[in-house]
Amino acid sequence: MSARNGAVTIPATNYPVERFTLANGLRVVLAPDRSAPVIGVAVVYDVGIRSEPEGRTGFAHLFEHLMFQGSENLEKLAHFRHIQGSGGTFNGSTHLDYTDYFETLPANALERALFLEADRMRGPRLTEENLRNQVDVVKEEIRVNVLNRPYGGFPWLKLPPVMFDTFPNAHDGYGSFVDLESATVPDAQSFFERFYAAGNAVLSVSGDLDVAGATRLIEQHFSDVPARPAPQRPDFDEPDLTGERRQAYTDRLAPLPAVASAWRVPDPIDDFAAYLPYVVLAEVLTDGDASRLVRRLVQRDRTATSIGGYLGFMGEPFETRNPTAMLLQAHLPPGGDVDKVLRTIDEEAERLATDGLDHGELERTVARMATHLMRDTDAVLGRALRMAVLEQQRGNAALINDLPHLLGEVTDEQIIAAAGTLRPHRRATVEVQVNGGTA
Amino acid sequence: MSKRPLPPLGPNRELTLPPTAERKLANGLTVIALRRPSVPLVELRLRIPFAKAGLAGTALLTQTLFSGTETLSTVDIAAELQSVGGGLGAGADPDRLLISGNSLVDGLPRLLGVLADVLANATYPADEVATERDRLVDRIQVAQSQPAHLARVALLKRVYGTHTYAVQTPAPEDVKEVTPVQLLALHAERMHPDGAILVLVGDIAPDAAIDEVEAALGGWRGVGPHIELPPAPQPSPGPLTLVNRPGSVQSSLRLALPGVPRMHPDHAALQLANLIFGGYFSSRWVENIREDKGYTYGPHSLIEHSVAGTILVVSAEVATEVTGPALLETWYELGRLATLPPRQEELDQARQYALGTLQLGMSTQAGLAGLASTYAGYGLRLEYLAEHAIRLAATTLEEVAAVSARHLAPAKAATVVLGDAERIEAPLAGLSTVERSTPTT
Numbered sequence: 001m002s003a004r005n006g007a008v009t010i011p012a013t014n015y016p017v018e019r020f021t022l023a024n025g026l027r028v029v030l031a032p033d034r035s036a037p038v039i040g041v042a043v044v045y046d047v048g049i050r051s052e053p054e055g056r057t058g059f060a061h062l063f064e065h066l067m068f069q070g071s072e073n074l075e076k077l078a079h080f081r082h083i084q085g086s087g088g089t090f091n092g093s094t095h096l097d098y099t100d101y102f103e104t105l106p107a108n109a110l111e112r113a114l115f116l117e118a119d120r121m122r123g124p125r126l127t128e129e130n131l132r133n134q135v136d137v138v139k140e141e142i143r144v145n146v147l148n149r150p151y152g153g154f155p156w157l158k159l160p161p162v163m164f165d166t167f168p169n170a171h172d173g174y175g176s177f178v179d180l181e182s183a184t185v186p187d188a189q190s191f192f193e194r195f196y197a198a199g200n201a202v203l204s205v206s207g208d209l210d211v212a213g214a215t216r217l218i219e220q221h222f223s224d225v226p227a228r229p230a231p232q233r234p235d236f237d238e239p240d241l242t243g244e245r246r247q248a249y250t251d252r253l254a255p256l257p258a259v260a261s262a263w264r265v266p267d268p269i270d271d272f273a274a275y276l277p278y279v280v281l282a283e284v285l286t287d288g289d290a291s292r293l294v295r296r297l298v299q300r301d302r303t304a305t306s307i308g309g310y311l312g313f314m315g316e317p318f319e320t321r322n323p324t325a326m327l328l329q330a331h332l333p334p335g336g337d338v339d340k341v342l343r344t345i346d347e348e349a350e351r352l353a354t355d356g357l358d359h360g361e362l363e364r365t366v367a368r369m370a371t372h373l374m375r376d377t378d379a380v381l382g383r384a385l386r387m388a389v390l391e392q393q394r395g396n397a398a399l400i401n402d403l404p405h406l407l408g409e410v411t412d413e414q415i416i417a418a419a420g421t422l423r424p425h426r427r428a429t430v431e432v433q434v435n436g437g438t439a
Numbered sequence: 440m441s442k443r444p445l446p447p448l449g450p451n452r453e454l455t456l457p458p459t460a461e462r463k464l465a466n467g468l469t470v471i472a473l474r475r476p477s478v479p480l481v482e483l484r485l486r487i488p489f490a491k492a493g494l495a496g497t498a499l500l501t502q503t504l505f506s507g508t509e510t511l512s513t514v515d516i517a518a519e520l521q522s523v524g525g526g527l528g529a530g531a532d533p534d535r536l537l538i539s540g541n542s543l544v545d546g547l548p549r550l551l552g553v554l555a556d557v558l559a560n561a562t563y564p565a566d567e568v569a570t571e572r573d574r575l576v577d578r579i580q581v582a583q584s585q586p587a588h589l590a591r592v593a594l595l596k597r598v599y600g601t602h603t604y605a606v607q608t609p610a611p612e613d614v615k616e617v618t619p620v621q622l623l624a625l626h627a628e629r630m631h632p633d634g635a636i637l638v639l640v641g642d643i644a645p646d647a648a649i650d651e652v653e654a655a656l657g658g659w660r661g662v663g664p665h666i667e668l669p670p671a672p673q674p675s676p677g678p679l680t681l682v683n684r685p686g687s688v689q690s691s692l693r694l695a696l697p698g699v700p701r702m703h704p705d706h707a708a709l710q711l712a713n714l715i716f717g718g719y720f721s722s723r724w725v726e727n728i729r730e731d732k733g734y735t736y737g738p739h740s741l742i743e744h745s746v747a748g749t750i751l752v753v754s755a756e757v758a759t760e761v762t763g764p765a766l767l768e769t770w771y772e773l774g775r776l777a778t779l780p781p782r783q784e785e786l787d788q789a790r791q792y793a794l795g796t797l798q799l800g801m802s803t804q805a806g807l808a809g810l811a812s813t814y815a816g817y818g819l820r821l822e823y824l825a826e827h828a829i830r831l832a833a834t835t836l837e838e839v840a841a842v843s844a845r846h847l848a849p850a851k852a853a854t855v856v857l858g859d860a861e862r863i864e865a866p867l868a869g870l871s872t873v874e875r876s877t878p879t880t
Contacts, residue, residue: 076730087792087798112445150585254581299567363522368526371543379802
């Protein structure tokens with residue numbers, strides 16, 4: 001067998017998308033798909049880590065926990081029990097630019113899920129006891145994910161303060177224990193009133209539903225949620241870097257050095273066409289054994305044991321607003337040389353910008369990306385979540401069907417131009433050192 | 440304000456299975472193909488029995504299987520697969536080697552072509568093996584800095600003693616010794632179609648897909664020994680094993696309890712008992728130590744099936760200062776369920792969860808592929824899930840109470856705690872006899 005370069009045609013999904021807005025401002029997206037008797041329900045609020053007030057780091061995430069602690073008609077624990085007792089699973093998560101609440105259930109539980117989401121949209125039960133309990137739980141979450149393990153928070157919590165200067169973009173989104181412990185019930189009440197307005201939310205349901213029936217149930221359960229206007233979202237933009245920024249820290253639990261760099265990219269929402277080439281570029285550089293940086297750093301030079309590239313500090317290219325970045329992160333072998341890795345990345349970016357792509361390189365990269373995109377949204381919940389955020393940030397839930405083709409339209413020239421912007425003077429870097437850097 | 444009523448559930452839907460075909464090829468490979476056309480993709484799982492193949496060699500083989508064939512380099516293989524939106528990877532546990540992959544559905548012939556080439560002609564080139572060997576050693580070293588991994592290592596050693604399951608991560612020194620010649624020999628000895636099971640799920644016609652597999656993999660040859668592991672021991676109670684991790688800001692609690700395999704008549708009842716105890720969020724234990732006391736973030740209790748045995752593992756990472764009380768509450772909830780029957784509402788809620796999550800697990804191509812492959816490894820087919828749903832629906836309170844008394848009693852638990860011994864040994868010693876163990880690698 002010989003290696004062939006011809007790529008297959010990139011297929012697409014064709015999920016039907018229904019959109020409407022209730023009188024109270026709640027935007028709704030429905031995506032029927034009767035192929036399995038399950039549904040995904042997502043409610044996304046347009047508030048995230050970037051919106052939390054100074055002195056209250058970690059508050060958006062703490063508040064997310066409080067949304068599970070009971071509401072108008074639901075005692076503490078009732079939400080969990082009703083979802084799981086319907087055969088479903090649930091969660092919520094806090095991101096830089098949004099907070100999501102979601103469940104996936106057998107289709108016979110649709111109305112119950114709508115009831116539960118509407119009830120907490122009217123107002124969670126914010127009590128001192130629940131607040132103290134969830135501060136404790138969040139502290140354990142931070143210990144598990146950051147403090148008690150190697151590479152905790154690397155690079156998503158460690159790189160933003162190097163790259164950015166303003167509080168919204170630079171601060172620790174998990175929060176300091178001091179700030180978490182200082183949180184009060186009135187803080188939570190005002191956070192809810194300001195950000196958790198119906199007009200600031202999108203409800204998305206995908207899966208085994210009929211549009212007319214689901215629409216009727218949504219009106220029944222959500223139309224009396226009080227109308228409050230969406231707050232004005234500040235412009236969080238910062239100027240691009242004009243000189244290289246670099247910091248290092250010691251991770252006492254990490255056995256091997258690591259490094260992550262970020263470069264600012266165009267506005268993912270307002271300048272989507274200019275942004276997309278970077279999404280593809282990250283994969284050209286790092287997706288699998290045929291990608292440029294894996295070949296060079298991992299296979300040839302052996303200066304890194306792994307290298308990954310992605311868009312947005314939380315790795316979600318289509319769920320991030322401006323300002324954001326393209327990231328490359330590498331783990332190094334014992335005694336590895338971070339400077340050498342950075343120099344090689346510069347060299348490879350320049351080589352790509354100068355010599356262009358190999359025959360078939362772009363096509364095969366995009367084909368794999370299409371598989372990943374469709375695989376992620378094969379689950380009704382993945383689909384509901386992506387559509388909710390696309391609707392919230394772009395007013396275009398149906399973009400979910402177009403993403404594979406849009407990636408396929410990115411040209412060699414655009415990749416070359418994007419690679420040309422990965423210059424050292426625009427780069428922010430954070431380095432994980434072992435034993436004070438003497439590894 | 441008048442209270443709004445909780446809407447009722449609609450009727451439960453019966454579990455429906457996707458259109459399926461199965462054929463055993465002349466070379467001994469069993470092929471199972473399922474049609475789920477939800478997205479234009481195909482998922483592939485190839486399960487090859489791999490018991491007692493040697494930890495270090497097996498681990499390195501999974502990392503170098505795609506490093507070259509007689510005609511393709513590492514980069515060629517990756518590019519071939521990528522060009523049809525595809526990817527393949529391998530992993531192993533003490534029972535089997537598993538190759539997993541997917542691609543755009545039109546790329547299935549090429550996905551199978553690369554797979555066939557690798558199975559028949561993998562060359563384990565020296566340079567690539569050297570690179571992957573170093574990377575694997577680095578990864579093991581990183582794993583050894585993670586508390587969850589260290590706690591797992593200690594628990595397996597405590598539960599399984601001298602059984603093969605006792606050690607599941609190779610020592611870095613052993614990995615460093617593995618040579619390309621040894622990998623070729625291991626491949627020749629164990630990578631056989633006879634006894635292997637290939638699962639395809641996707642936007643495919645099942646019979647035609649099996650024809651494609653036959654065309655691509657029919658020439659894969661080889662037979663070897665069928666190695667069966669002796670039955671694994673059940674956890675034995677005794678002193679709590681304390682593993683010191685100085686400076687740890689949390690303690691990792693692990694308890695192992697005796698389980699039953701999937702075909703055992705108590706399986707459904709034990710699954711429900713585990714849910715009621717701590718197997719999902721709305722369980723007694725999670726509501727107690729997280730939602731009431733705030734000791735922990737993500738406690739969980741899981742039934743872990745392996746071919747040679749089943750155990751029930753209870754896990755929580757708790758703040759160092761509440762290690763003693765967290766263990767006490769864990770024993771309390773285990774003991775309460777082992778000695779008092781649960782309430783009917785608790786059983787109904789757990790049952791509905793078990794039935795619903797079965798539906799959810801089968802609703803994606805990747806989910807179906809994983810289920811079909813896993814169950815096939817135990818000689819079961821997806822029809823088993825439909826039968827299991829009926830058993831779950833019929834399980835009674837008395838059955839759950841009886842199985843809880845036999846399996847969840849804290850006196851039957853093997854307990855391991857990893858944490859800062861200086862701070863936690865005294866409180867633990869107030870609850871149990873404690874034996875110190877140093878972390879092993």
